[in-house]
Amino acid sequence: MQPYLYTVVEKEKLHEMLEAFYACLKLPIQVIDNTGNILESCGQETEFCKQFQRHLPAGDTCEKIHVSSSKRAISLGEPYTFSCHANLNHIVFPLLNNEAFWGSIVVGPFLLEPVDALLLTDISKRYPQISTADLLALYEASDTVHVISPAMATQISRLLYFMFYNLITDGKQKLMDNQGKFYQQSKINESIQMYKTFTRSEGPFYPYEKEKALITKVKTGNIKEAKKLLNDLLGYVLFSEGNNLETVKSRVVELASLLSRAAIEGGASADTILKINNMFLKSVQQILSLEDLCYKLQELVEIFTESIFVTPPHAKNNEIVRKAMGYISDNFSSNITLEDVARHVHLNPAYFSTIFKQSCGSSFKEYLNMVRIEESKRLLANTDYSVVDIAVATGFMDQSYFSKVFKKYTGLTPKQYR
Numbered sequence: 215m216q217p218y219l220y221t222v223v224e225k226e227k228l229h230e231m232l233e234a235f236y237a238c239l240k241l242p243i244q245v246i247d248n249t250g251n252i253l254e255s256c257g258q259e260t261e262f263c264k265q266f267q268r269h270l271p272a273g274d275t276c277e278k279i280h281v282s283s284s285k286r287a288i289s290l291g292e293p294y295t296f297s298c299h300a301n302l303n304h305i306v307f308p309l310l311n312n313e314a315f316w317g318s319i320v321v322g323p324f325l326l327e328p329v330d331a332l333l334l335t336d337i338s339k340r341y342p343q344i345s346t347a348d349l350l351a352l353y354e355a356s357d358t359v360h361v362i363s364p365a366m367a368t369q370i371s372r373l374l375y376f377m378f379y380n381l382i383t384d385g386k387q388k389l390m391d392n393q394g395k396f397y398q399q400s401k402i403n404e405s406i407q408m409y410k411t412f413t414r415s416e417g418p419f420y421p422y423e424k425e426k427a428l429i430t431k432v433k434t435g436n437i438k439e440a441k442k443l444l445n446d447l448l449g450y451v452l453f454s455e456g457n458n459l460e461t462v463k464s465r466v467v468e469l470a471s472l473l474s475r476a477a478i479e480g481g482a483s484a485d486t487i488l489k490i491n492n493m494f495l496k497s498v499q500q501i502l503s504l505e506d507l508c509y510k511l512q513e514l515v516e517i518f519t520e521s522i523f524v525t526p527p528h529a530k531n532n533e534i535v536r537k538a539m540g541y542i543s544d545n546f547s548s549n550i551t552l553e554d555v556a557r558h559v560h561l562n563p564a565y566f567s568t569i570f571k572q573s574c575g576s577s578f579k580e581y582l583n584m585v586r587i588e589e590s591k592r593l594l595a596n597t598d599y600s601v602v603d604i605a606v607a608t609g610f611m612d613q614s615y616f617s618k619v620f621k622k623y624t625g626l627t628p629k630q631y632r
Contacts, residue, residue, distance in 0.1 A: 217253055218316050219245065219309070225254070231377060232256040239370065241324055241360055246284075247317045250277025260323060262355040266300045266337075269344045274299065284308045284318040289396075293371040298323065299340075300352075301333050302359060305367065307374040319378055326364050329356035395509045398445055402508060405449020421450055425472070432473055433480035437519045444469075444515050448508050459507070463498055464595045466511050470494055471592040475585060477518035479539045484576040488584050490517060492624060495591075534559050535573040538566070539581075546585045547609045552578045586610065587623045594632045601628045 219228070228245065233256050235243050242257030267276065279298055283306045287294035293307045304322030308315055334349050344352075362370075424443050431440035447469065455461045474491040478484050494514050501507045541558045542550065555578065556566035571577050576584065586608040593604045602613050610616035620628050 217247055219247070219253060229254055229256075235321075235373075235377070241321055241362075241370070243319065243321045245317060245319055246277070246280055248281065248315055250275070250281045253317070260355070260358040262300070262302070262352060262359050263323060265348070265352055265355055269341055269348065270299060280304075280306065280318065280320055284315060287318070288315060292396075293374050295367060295371065301336060303367065305371055305374060307378055309378070319374055321370060321374065323359055324367070325356075325359050325361045326367065328361055329353060329359075394512075395505055398441075398509055398512055399505055401442070401445040402449045402452060405446045406453045409450055409453045420454075421447065425469075429472060429476040432476045432515065432519050433522065435480075435519055435522055437516055440515050440519055441512055444512060445508075448511070452504065457504065459502075459504060462504060462507060463501075466498065466507060467495060467595045468592045469511065470514060471588045473515060473518050475543065475588055477522055478581075478585070479536070479543055480522040481536055481539075482518065482521040484581045484584055486521060487518065488623065490514070490521075491588070495624075534561065534566075535570055538570060542582055542585055546582060546589070547607060549609065549611070550582070582609075583619050584623065587620055590616070590620065590628070591624070591631065594628055604628070 232243050232245070232254055235241075236256035240257070242255070242259070244255035244257075245253045247253055263276075270276075276298065279296070283294055283296040283304070285308070286296070287306050287308045288310065293305050295303060295305050297303055300323075302323035303326060304320055304324075306321075307319040309317045309319070334353055337352070338344060338349055424446055428440055428443040428447065431437075431443060451462055451465045455465065470491055474487050477487050491514075494510070497510065498507065501510060538555050538559050541555055545554075552567060553563050556563040559566060561569075567578055570581070590604050590608045590610075593599055593607065594601075597604075599607070601617070605611075605613045605616035608616075610619070617627055620626070620631070624631060
């Protein structure tokens with residue numbers, strides 16, 4: 215049966231790619247399947263490897279370490295540099311389809327510095343069955359292994375990424391997602407360490423100023439800084455809540471509600487943001503790991519921020535509508551009316567009603583209810599206030615009407631949501 219790889223790329227074309235790589239860098243390169251068997255290769259096996267492999271215990275094979283390192287590369291989301299049994303370096307780039315691992319590109323062996331006595335000493339400790347004479351023979355054969363600089367190894371990793379990035383579309387997306395998760399977790403861990411240091415003498419505190427800054431960055435379209443601040447806040451949440459997934463989910467829901475309001479106040483379509491946020495809240499219930507939960511919230515931040523700068527019809531009225539949204543955000547808990555808001559922006563109520571719906575896609579009443587429901591979701595998820603108290607706190611004078619509106623927007627009653 216033909217290997218799956220050749221249904222994606224012609225065998226001849228793949229071999230030409232490997233030949234070009236080897237011709238430029240003189241480093242062995244091969245393509246393996248998901249069991250470690252070689253499908254294509256360029257470059258001769260080094261004399262060092264030929265001699266060393268004679269001493270490997272049964273079952274402790276190069277194929278096995280190539281496969282395990284490939285799976286490690288998948289988790290990292292990028293080409294992975296690893297050391298084999300003999301402490302020689304390799305770079306592996308995994309190939310995926312429908313999230314299934316079916317092979318890898320493997321480059322190596324190579325060394326980052328010339329062989330010295332320490333490398334051979336380490337080999338002798340791990341494989342005491344290798345005689346002194348055989349160790350000396352390995353030392354003499356070490357000159358068949360190329361030595362490159364760490365900087366060159368980094369560039370080779372990048373080159374592999376560029377050469378094989380588009381080989382499998384599903385694999386590309388999987389690697390991108392994993393790389394994004396890995397990077398985000400590293401930043402969150404940095405934040406956790408920072409809070410550990412701060413709280414040794416000062417005690418825990420919630421960084422409200424960073425929450426406000428995050429909202430500002432979302433409104434102004436600064437995705438890079440928004441993601442940075444989000445990871446900082448997530449670091450605090452994980453630091454204070456530990457690994458309790460359900461508790462962290464509640465905090466994430468609260469952040470999502472704040473961010474949705476920020477996006478709408480920034481000028482995004484209320485209908486669009488409401489739908490996106492409801493889809494996010496439903497997806498949160500299916501998430502089973504903290505890593506996926508954090509990455510999902512980061513995606514939401516990107517979507518909300520980008521949605522602000524999609525210019526809607528009748529954009530000339532955006533400033534007026536944004537001013538009105540700001541007034542609603544500050545006063546939604548009171549019994550405000552269309553006339554109150556129209557007066558605030560110095561427009562006739564009927565005209566204001568028309569341009570408001572044209573600009574944000576929702577009527578004044580729909581938008582006001584949406585803002586109130588977003589705040590009520592936050593209170594339901596993060597406080598023990600009664601439903602009656604939450605209804606009043608968010609501007610609903612009637613608990614029955616509040617429950618009706620809440621179910622219309624979320625598909626759940628307030629009690630079910632809680």
